[in-house]
Amino acid sequence: MNIGNASVKSGLPAKTIRYYEEIGLVSPDRSDNGYRDFSQDHLHKLSFVQRARSLGFTIEECRALLSLYEDRDRASSDVKTMARAHLDQIGEKIESLLAMQATLSELVKKCHGDNRPDCPILDGLAGKQGKKA
Amino acid sequence: MNIGNASVKSGLPAKTIRYYEEIGLVSPDRSDNGYRDFSQDHLHKLSFVQRARSLGFTIEECRALLSLYEDRDRASSDVKTMARAHLDQIGEKIESLLAMQATLSELVKKCHGDNRPDCPILDGLAGKQGKKA
DNA sequence: GATAGGGCTTCCAGTTGCTGGAGGGTCAAG
DNA sequence: CTTGACCCTCCAGCAACTGGAAGCCCTATC
Numbered sequence: 001m002n003i004g005n006a007s008v009k010s011g012l013p014a015k016t017i018r019y020y021e022e023i024g025l026v027s028p029d030r031s032d033n034g035y036r037d038f039s040q041d042h043l044h045k046l047s048f049v050q051r052a053r054s055l056g057f058t059i060e061e062c063r064a065l066l067s068l069y070e071d072r073d074r075a076s077s078d079v080k081t082m083a084r085a086h087l088d089q090i091g092e093k094i095e096s097l098l099a100m101q102a103t104l105s106e107l108v109k110k111c112h113g114d115n116r117p118d119c120p121i122l123d124g125l126a127g128k129q130g131k132k133a
Numbered sequence: 134m135n136i137g138n139a140s141v142k143s144g145l146p147a148k149t150i151r152y153y154e155e156i157g158l159v160s161p162d163r164s165d166n167g168y169r170d171f172s173q174d175h176l177h178k179l180s181f182v183q184r185a186r187s188l189g190f191t192i193e194e195c196r197a198l199l200s201l202y203e204d205r206d207r208a209s210s211d212v213k214t215m216a217r218a219h220l221d222q223i224g225e226k227i228e229s230l231l232a233m234q235a236t237l238s239e240l241v242k243k244c245h246g247d248n249r250p251d252c253p254i255l256d257g258l259a260g261k262q263g264k265k266a
Numbered sequence: 267g268a269t270a271g272g273g274c275t276t277c278c279a280g281t282t283g284c285t286g287g288a289g290g291g292t293c294a295a296g
Numbered sequence: 297c298t299t300g301a302c303c304c305t306c307c308a309g310c311a312a313c314t315g316g317a318a319g320c321c322c323t324a325t326c
Contacts, residue, residue: 004302014303019284033292035303044259051258056233059283069255079254080246083237090234097227100189104220113213121212122202125184126177137273147274148314156312166321168274192312 003028006038010046017046025049025063057086136161139171143179150179158182158196190219 006028007014020026021036026045028036038046045066052062061082068074068082103124110120139161140147153159154169159178161169171179178199185195194215201207201215236257243253 002303013285015285016283018304023283033303035292047260048258051260053283054233055237055258056230065255065258068252069259072250074250074252075248076244076250076252076254077246077248079252080241080244083241083244083254087234087237087241090230090237094227094230094234097189097223097230100187101220101223101227104188104216104223108213108216108220111209111213111216113210115208115210117205117207117209119201119207119209119212121209121216122198125181125188125198126202127180127184135274146314149312151275152313166274168321186312 001038001043003036003038006036006043006046009043011050012046020046020049023059025059025066055086056090061086134171134176136169136171139169139176139179142176144183145179153179153182156192158192158199188219189223194219 001009003014003017006012006017010017012020017026018036021028026038026042026049028038028042031037048066048069049062052065053059057065064082065079068079107121107124110124112118134142136147136150139145139150143150145153150159151169154161159171159175159182161171161175164170181199181202182195185198186192190198197215198212201212240254240257243257245251
């Protein structure tokens, strides 16, 4: 199967698939005309990576997951450990975004947002504490 | 004040401050020996950017915020608009991270995590739907 | 005066994960 | 035979830094 086809079926842009080949995540065969030729197995890997990426795993984590996936003798605990570590990172990101959200929406709430130059948001960024009441 | 000092007071690494100069966010003076010389005003800007970055604004947004900050005639509505747009983006990121978290923790929950190779996490990534019950 | 250390300078390269574009070959249809 | 849709490779660039090399500068100590 050509790259265009593989792209549609895996949900990955052709450019991305070429990039994945370049970094050694997948190694499709080549047809006589030089076109990449993807087997069902390659397609499977691509979809696997697509899902893992969409869950926020890095490329290197995807590589590790792929090799666990290919390893018939893996221990599921290895996978679970990786997944949990990743879950922790997700949790941290969420925490930090929630903190940003809280701070910023507080500032936005205080800002009257009219034509006057007085602006609690800028004051907040400048380190001036706005009056509480 | 030297860059090391400015670094401590602004909470930004010296490297980052140099980078900010390179892209024109701050323009410190130079001493006779070629060292950067930061005034209180420069320091103020650096702290401003540090806070804005920590709230997740991009560099270009920081640039815009800085120029609004410097503009005595700005309308606070302009700032509020930017802040709200940014809040929306933060909200979207949080949503997508929560979705990842939900999916992944579901998979983790299903995985027994022992020495056997059977692994619902990998199956999930491979597109196989695990049995519900 | 020599030397050791720390801080400062510039410049170049690398990070992550792609994405866009130039320039050109291939293939099937009309 | 040409058109258009594919495919190929290679190079450059994005954000926002970060690390390192090579080399001044400044102060303190011997």
